[in-house]
Amino acid sequence: MxxxxxxxxxxxxxxxxxxxxxxxxxxxxxxxxxxxxxxxxxxxxxxxxxxxxxxxxxxxxxxxxxxxxxxxxxxxxxxxxxxxxxNSYIEKNPTEKLASVKKSRKLPSVLSFIEIEQILNQPDTEDIIGLRDKAILELLYSSGLRVSELINLKINDLFFTDEVIRVLGKGSKERIVPIGSSASKWVQDYLFKTRPSLENKIRSQNFVFLNKRGKKLSRMWIWKIVELYSKAAGIEKEIHPHTFRHSFATHLLEGGADLRAVQEMLGHADISTTQIYTHIDREYVKQVHRDHHPRG
Incomplete structure (x- = not known):
C-alpha cells in the first residue's frame, strides 16, 4: 500500500x-x-x-x-x-456507493474594524522587529493573504507605484492583489528601515519578510506574531492569521464590494467558497437591526 x-x-x-x-x-x-x-x-x-x-x-x-x-x-x-x-490497481472501488459526508456550515470568525485597528496599533514601529510586524499585520488585513502567500512574497512581487502585489496562491496560481495605501506605506518603511539590517545575502533569497537570522519567516512565526499583538490589544477571542483574511473579505462585502471582485482578490476558484462571507454579512446586518431598531 x-x-x-x-x-x-x-x-x-x-x-x-x-x-x-x-x-x-x-x-x-x-x-x-x-x-x-x-x-x-x-x-x-x-x-x-x-x-x-x-x-x-x-x-x-x-x-x-x-x-x-x-x-x-x-x-x-x-x-x-x-x-x-x-490505473486498474483494484478490482472494485469500495467508495463508489459511499455518500459524501455532509459538512456543517461553520461561519468563519471575523474581527470588527475597531478590533483590527486595536491590533494594528500594537507594534512598536520605532523597533526594527516591531516595524516588520506592523508591515505584516497591515498586509494581512489590506490584501487578505493566506499565510503561505505572505511568507513566500519576494521583492519583485511588490509594485508600489500601482499599489498591487503579485501572489502565488494555491496550485501555483498567480494573481494580482491590491495592497492599499496604508499597507504600502508600512511595507516600504520596513523595506528601507528594517530589512537591510535583517538581510543575509545567502539566506534571504529576495524574500520580503525575514527573521533575525535573515531567513524567510515560517508559518509558525506569523501565527505567533498575530497571537502576540492580539493579546496585547486585549482581544480575548481566538485569533489566527486566517482571521485577518476572513475580516478582509467580510469588511469589503459590508462596504458594498462586488462578490466576484472579492473572489478574485481571495484567489477562490469557486465563487461558492466566497459566498460564505455573504452569510457573515447578513449576520452583521441582523445584529445592527437588533442593536439599533426600536423593536429589534
Missing part, C-alpha cells in the same frame, strides 16, 4: 500541480486511514470494502472528529481510490 501512496502523492505534486501543503494534507488523511485498516488486519488494498471505510468513519465520530474533518477524510479517500481504479 505504501507504494500506491507514494505514486499517488507524486501524481498530486507533479501532474496535478497541487501545493505542498495540500499534498501533505492528503498524505496525513490517508495515513490515518491506513493505520486504521492495518490495525484491523488488512494488508491488501483489494481487501478494503465499503464496510471497512464506514467503520473508519464511525471510529472518527466516536473519537470526536467534526463533520468538516470527516468530509475532508472522505474526499481524500475517494480521490485515492479513484486513482487506484483508473
Amino acid at each position: 505504501e507504494d500506491f501512496l507514494k505514486e499517488y502523492l507524486s501524481i498530486l505534486r507533479f501532474e496535478k500541480n497541487l501545493s505542498e501543503n495540500t499534498v501533505k494534507s492528503y498524505e496525513t488523511d490517508l495515513r490515518s486511514f491506513f493505520d486504521f485498516i492495518k490495525n484491523n488486519g488488512i494488508n491488501d488494498i483489494n481487501e478494503i470494502k465499503s464496510a471497512t471505510i464506514s467503520d473508519f468513519f464511525e471510529r472518527q465520530r466516536k473519537i470526536g472528529k467534526d463533520s468538516s474533518t470527516s468530509a475532508r477524510y472522505m474526499s481524500s479517500i475517494k480521490s485515492f481510490f479513484g486513482y487506484l481504479e483508473d
Whole structure:
C-alpha cells in the first residue's frame, strides 16, 4: 500500500500541480486511514470494502472528529481510490456507493474594524522587529493573504507605484492583489528601515519578510506574531492569521464590494467558497437591526 501512496502523492505534486501543503494534507488523511485498516488486519488494498471505510468513519465520530474533518477524510479517500481504479490497481472501488459526508456550515470568525485597528496599533514601529510586524499585520488585513502567500512574497512581487502585489496562491496560481495605501506605506518603511539590517545575502533569497537570522519567516512565526499583538490589544477571542483574511473579505462585502471582485482578490476558484462571507454579512446586518431598531 505504501507504494500506491507514494505514486499517488507524486501524481498530486507533479501532474496535478497541487501545493505542498495540500499534498501533505492528503498524505496525513490517508495515513490515518491506513493505520486504521492495518490495525484491523488488512494488508491488501483489494481487501478494503465499503464496510471497512464506514467503520473508519464511525471510529472518527466516536473519537470526536467534526463533520468538516470527516468530509475532508472522505474526499481524500475517494480521490485515492479513484486513482487506484483508473490505473486498474483494484478490482472494485469500495467508495463508489459511499455518500459524501455532509459538512456543517461553520461561519468563519471575523474581527470588527475597531478590533483590527486595536491590533494594528500594537507594534512598536520605532523597533526594527516591531516595524516588520506592523508591515505584516497591515498586509494581512489590506490584501487578505493566506499565510503561505505572505511568507513566500519576494521583492519583485511588490509594485508600489500601482499599489498591487503579485501572489502565488494555491496550485501555483498567480494573481494580482491590491495592497492599499496604508499597507504600502508600512511595507516600504520596513523595506528601507528594517530589512537591510535583517538581510543575509545567502539566506534571504529576495524574500520580503525575514527573521533575525535573515531567513524567510515560517508559518509558525506569523501565527505567533498575530497571537502576540492580539493579546496585547486585549482581544480575548481566538485569533489566527486566517482571521485577518476572513475580516478582509467580510469588511469589503459590508462596504458594498462586488462578490466576484472579492473572489478574485481571495484567489477562490469557486465563487461558492466566497459566498460564505455573504452569510457573515447578513449576520452583521441582523445584529445592527437588533442593536439599533426600536423593536429589534
